[in-house]
Amino acid sequence: MAEQEKLTPHSTASGAVSRRNFLGALAAAGAVAAFEQLAANPQAVLAAYEEQIVQGTLGQGRSSADLKALDVLERMRLELLRALQKPASERRWVMVIDLRKCIGCHACTIGCVAENKLPPGVVYRPVIEEEFGTYPNVARRFIPRPCMQCENPPCVPVCPVNATYTNAEGIVEMDYERCIGCRYCLTACPYSARVSDFGFTYTEELPVIQGLLGTATADDYERAPNFEYGKQYARQGRASPVGNARKCHFCQHRILEGVLPACVTTCIGRATFFGDANDPESLVAELIARPNVLRLREELGTEPRVYYLK
Amino acid sequence: MAQVVSEQKRPAAGFRLTDLIWILGVVALLIGATGMLDRLRFGLAPAAIGSYVPWGLWVSFYDYLVWLEVGSLLLFSGLVYLAHNESLAKIKPLVLFTGFVVLLMALILVAMDLGHFERFWHVYVYADFDSMITWMVWLHTAYLILLAAELFLALRGTGKGLLKVLGIVSLPLGLMLILVSGSIFGVVAARPLWNTSNLPLMFFISALASGASLLLLLVTVFWADKQSEEYTRLTQRLAQIAGWLMLGGTFIAGVLAFTILYQGGGNPQRAAALQLILAGPFWWSFWIVHIGLGVIVPVVIYFVFYKNRWLLMLGAALSVITFVAVTLNIVIPVLVTPELEGLAEAYQHQKLSLDYVPNLNEWLVVTFVFGFGALLYGLGLRFLPVLPKRAQE
Numbered sequence: 001m002a003e004q005e006k007l008t009p010h011s012t013a014s015g016a017v018s019r020r021n022f023l024g025a026l027a028a029a030g031a032v033a034a035f036e037q038l039a040a041n042p043q044a045v046l047a048a049y050e051e052q053i054v055q056g057t058l059g060q061g062r063s064s065a066d067l068k069a070l071d072v073l074e075r076m077r078l079e080l081l082r083a084l085q086k087p088a089s090e091r092r093w094v095m096v097i098d099l100r101k102c103i104g105c106h107a108c109t110i111g112c113v114a115e116n117k118l119p120p121g122v123v124y125r126p127v128i129e130e131e132f133g134t135y136p137n138v139a140r141r142f143i144p145r146p147c148m149q150c151e152n153p154p155c156v157p158v159c160p161v162n163a164t165y166t167n168a169e170g171i172v173e174m175d176y177e178r179c180i181g182c183r184y185c186l187t188a189c190p191y192s193a194r195v196s197d198f199g200f201t202y203t204e205e206l207p208v209i210q211g212l213l214g215t216a217t218a219d220d221y222e223r224a225p226n227f228e229y230g231k232q233y234a235r236q237g238r239a240s241p242v243g244n245a246r247k248c249h250f251c252q253h254r255i256l257e258g259v260l261p262a263c264v265t266t267c268i269g270r271a272t273f274f275g276d277a278n279d280p281e282s283l284v285a286e287l288i289a290r291p292n293v294l295r296l297r298e299e300l301g302t303e304p305r306v307y308y309l310k
Numbered sequence: 311m312a313q314v315v316s317e318q319k320r321p322a323a324g325f326r327l328t329d330l331i332w333i334l335g336v337v338a339l340l341i342g343a344t345g346m347l348d349r350l351r352f353g354l355a356p357a358a359i360g361s362y363v364p365w366g367l368w369v370s371f372y373d374y375l376v377w378l379e380v381g382s383l384l385l386f387s388g389l390v391y392l393a394h395n396e397s398l399a400k401i402k403p404l405v406l407f408t409g410f411v412v413l414l415m416a417l418i419l420v421a422m423d424l425g426h427f428e429r430f431w432h433v434y435v436y437a438d439f440d441s442m443i444t445w446m447v448w449l450h451t452a453y454l455i456l457l458a459a460e461l462f463l464a465l466r467g468t469g470k471g472l473l474k475v476l477g478i479v480s481l482p483l484g485l486m487l488i489l490v491s492g493s494i495f496g497v498v499a500a501r502p503l504w505n506t507s508n509l510p511l512m513f514f515i516s517a518l519a520s521g522a523s524l525l526l527l528l529v530t531v532f533w534a535d536k537q538s539e540e541y542t543r544l545t546q547r548l549a550q551i552a553g554w555l556m557l558g559g560t561f562i563a564g565v566l567a568f569t570i571l572y573q574g575g576g577n578p579q580r581a582a583a584l585q586l587i588l589a590g591p592f593w594w595s596f597w598i599v600h601i602g603l604g605v606i607v608p609v610v611i612y613f614v615f616y617k618n619r620w621l622l623m624l625g626a627a628l629s630v631i632t633f634v635a636v637t638l639n640i641v642i643p644v645l646v647t648p649e650l651e652g653l654a655e656a657y658q659h660q661k662l663s664l665d666y667v668p669n670l671n672e673w674l675v676v677t678f679v680f681g682f683g684a685l686l687y688g689l690g691l692r693f694l695p696v697l698p699k700r701a702q703e
Contacts, residue, residue: 184441187500196364296650
């Protein structure tokens with residue numbers, strides 16, 4: 001009760017508490033209580049949390065109104081866990097990017113690079129900076145550009161060896177071991193969302209300086225395997241993925257573990273949303289039903305699964 | 311008999327030229343070797359191509375070589391087996407051997423363009439026939455086998471019936487091959503200037519035009535008796551065919567260009583790519599190299615100065631050499647036209663740039679492949695019975 005009293009700002013000016021604010025207050029109160037529990041016995045709380053994930057009971061019992069009161073990241077994570085309870089073919093992952101919220105910090109780009117251990121020259125999610133208008137009415141806009149995970153992906157049929165395909169959840173995947181590196185898919189993608197790995201490394205030509213962290217440590221880091229497509233790809237010589245086409249995969253390896261894509265969690269403006277559009281209660285389903293939603297180059301009929309809010 | 315022996319001992323027509331060809335080949339191999347070694351050692355990193363301009367010099371040269379190879383063989387088979395041109399039939403081994411060498415050069419060059427060329431066999435094992443590249447590889451393989459069989463029979467001088475059958479089979483096969491090579495670009499909806507049903511047809515006309523000039527060049531260089539009436543008739547006919555094909559192709563391309571450029575043609579990206587060809591930094595490669603040296607000069611020679619043997623050879627050589635400007639202008643300007651404005655500036659790296667100019671490594675690899683081709687060609691001309699004999703032999 002003491003916590004509830006602290007949350008009076010949620011009340012309306014007249015003193016009456018709206019249903020929405022009341023539920024929000026309840027959720028926040030729960031969050032505070034959970035935090036206190038966490039501080040007292042972190043291992044027990046985390047163990048219980050993981051158990052809920054394993055059992056698939058996390059988030060159960062909370063109404064959609066409860067979820068809406070949470071931070072969007074927490075809400076999306078719970079919705080993600082809920083979606084994972086369904087068969088893969090019933091999920092439809094989409095990403096929504098709110099252009100008004102994006103501040104062009106490029107944290108998502110770097111988060112993606114770190115998560116997937118991308119070498120120089122390989123980027124899955126650049127942020128395009130656009131300046132438009134005429135002085136004095138000038139504005140800037142930032143457009144993050146992940147892979148659009150098109151429903152009709154032009155990059156798939158052009159592959160001569162079936163090395164790229166749409167999986168059951170609608171994510172366009174790569175089979176690095178099969179890809180011959182012809183780069184036909186790069187030319188076919190209308191969003192330039194595919195890149196080729198030319199085998200560069202950050203540390204290759206760096207001098208070794210004694211007493212500092214050193215090239216060797218950095219080198220070890222960049223040669224550590226990533227976990228794309230649920231496999232481990234250590235960076236060794238000319239082995240795949242060097243020589244292959246590469247692309248954003250919505251951090252599928254994280255999704256399947258119940259973790260949101262790296263670009264979503266690193267977005268400091270909460271401008272990137274992710275979830276199952278087949279779940280009518282999900283945040284993304286809500287967002288893509290808005291009238292200010294758009295998709296890039298829709299005239300090509302690719303049916304992108306990345307939506308932008310203008 | 312003594313006369314025949316002396317004829318055989320006497321250096322065959324083009325003897326010195328064949329030596330020059332293979333010696334030049336060795337020189338080119340040596341010059342290009344450093345580039346080739348870099349390519350094998352460091353993959354595609356040393357090349358100027360990147361992720362936003364994924365195809366460049368090598369793919370352009372590949373298409374150019376395919377035009378020459380398939381175009382010359384299609385025209386040859388058509389004239390010999392359908393139009394029954396007996397004169398042209400006399401250089402059958404030479405034409406087949408030339409096509410075979412050019413085909414090998416094309417395949418080596420395109421293999422160098424693969425990120426994992428050691429996996430080329432995947433196209434046979436994991437083939438997806440929705441892809442134009444699959445069709446290209448399978449048809450090219452079939453064509454290589456067919457051409458090798460034709461060449462084998464022609465060099466042995468046996469199996470004339472079978473040779474004729476193979477020659478006729480090569481017609482639809484070659485036609486499919488050239489249309490598929492155009493469709494590789496034509497089906498890419500993301501690139502508006504490529505994405506037209508006209509492109510495969512333009513490939514067909516261009517292949518025939520360049521192939522006709524190659525046949526003319528072979529005849530003007532290697533025909534044994536250049537004083538004969540047969541030579542004059544043949545060269546004039548080939549010159550007319552090449553000339554009309556070039557004029558026809560240029561006319562159609564001009565009409566298409568007009569519709570694309572008129573008020574932007576409803577597609578600014580397509581118009582921008584075409585503007586880049588016509589008025590971009592490499593405008594000279596289109597107007598001077600292709601239109602000037604590759605079309606106007608040869609066409610004037612073909613229709614006006616066709617009686618001058620040396621000019622005819624010059625015209626044919628110019629046309630054959632400069633056709634590479636066409637494939638370069640088909641491949642590169644479209645790819646350097648941005649799909650999303652500002653993307654190339656969003657994340658900085660040399661491989662994420664829209665600025666593409668072929669670099670030394672790419673030219674050296676091309677030099678190496680041409681050196682290989684010249685060496686093989688020169689030695690083949692020297693030691694295989696491919697050159698036409700004099701009429702009296």
